[in-house]
Amino acid sequence: MRSGFIIGLRLFGCLLVPLAVGGISGYATASSIHGWYEHLIKPSFNPPNNLFGPVWTLLYTLMGVSLFIILNSPKSDARTQAVKIFAIQLILNFFWSFLFFKFNLLGIALIEIILMLLSIGTMIKYFSRVNKLAAYLQIPYLLWVSFATMLNGAIWMLN
Numbered sequence: 125m126r127s128g129f130i131i132g133l134r135l136f137g138c139l140l141v142p143l144a145v146g147g148i149s150g151y152a153t154a155s156s157i158h159g160w161y162e163h164l165i166k167p168s169f170n171p172p173n174n175l176f177g178p179v180w181t182l183l184y185t186l187m188g189v190s191l192f193i194i195l196n197s198p199k200s201d202a203r204t205q206a207v208k209i210f211a212i213q214l215i216l217n218f219f220w221s222f223l224f225f226k227f228n229l230l231g232i233a234l235i236e237i238i239l240m241l242l243s244i245g246t247m248i249k250y251f252s253r254v255n256k257l258a259a260y261l262q263i264p265y266l267l268w269v270s271f272a273t274m275l276n277g278a279i280w281m282l283n
Contacts, residue, residue, distance in 0.1 A: 134195060139188035145214055146184040149221035150177070156225040167278040183265045187214070193258040194251060206250040206258075213243035230280040237273045244269055 157173055187210075194206050216239055224233035244266050252259035 131196075135188075135192050138192035138195065139185060141191070142184040142187040142214060143181070145218045146180055149218050150180065152221045152226045156228075160228055161225060164279055165282040167275065167282065169278075170275060179268060183268060186261045186265060190251060190258040190261045193255050193261075197254045197258075200254070202250065202253040206247070206254050209243060209247045209250050213240060213247050216240035216243055224276065230276065230283060234273070234276045234280050237269065237276050241266070241269050241273050 153176075191207075191210055194203060194210070197203055216236060220233055220236050220240060223229045223236055244262065248259045248262045248266060251262060
């Protein structure tokens with residue numbers, strides 16, 4: 125019984141960390157959507173604003189599940205490296221919203237999201253060394269951030 129509680133607590137913590145990061149950075153985003161952002165010139169492939177929240181919630185949830193899988197894998201150097209790169213990409217993820225939405229630094233945000241994209245690819249590589257499922261669960265995140273990188277670049281060029 126105690127073991128199940130510990131596992132549940134670990135799962136809760138693994139989900140809470142990325143969802144909290146997303147919630148805080150999402151707050152920075154939400155406060156700018158109906159101001160500065162709505163007046164930007166956007167490319168034709170810009171999705172509707174109401175799509176971003178559900179997509180990011182799913183992606184942060186998948187991050188948490190993957191982290192849980194990694195942390196429940198046997199201790200190893202590969203696991204330690206996977207957790208470190210997870211933290212790096214999550215920090216980059218957190219700051220992008222502030223750079224783009226709060227401080228309106230489109231070019232700096234573009235550089236930062238490219239670094240985030242590279243870190244996500246690296247995270248998937250390191251996750252795959254520990255657990256393939258944890259790595260595969262991050263493919264939607266990689267694809268979405270690839271799209272977001274193109275979107276960031278297009279908005280930067282148009283404005």
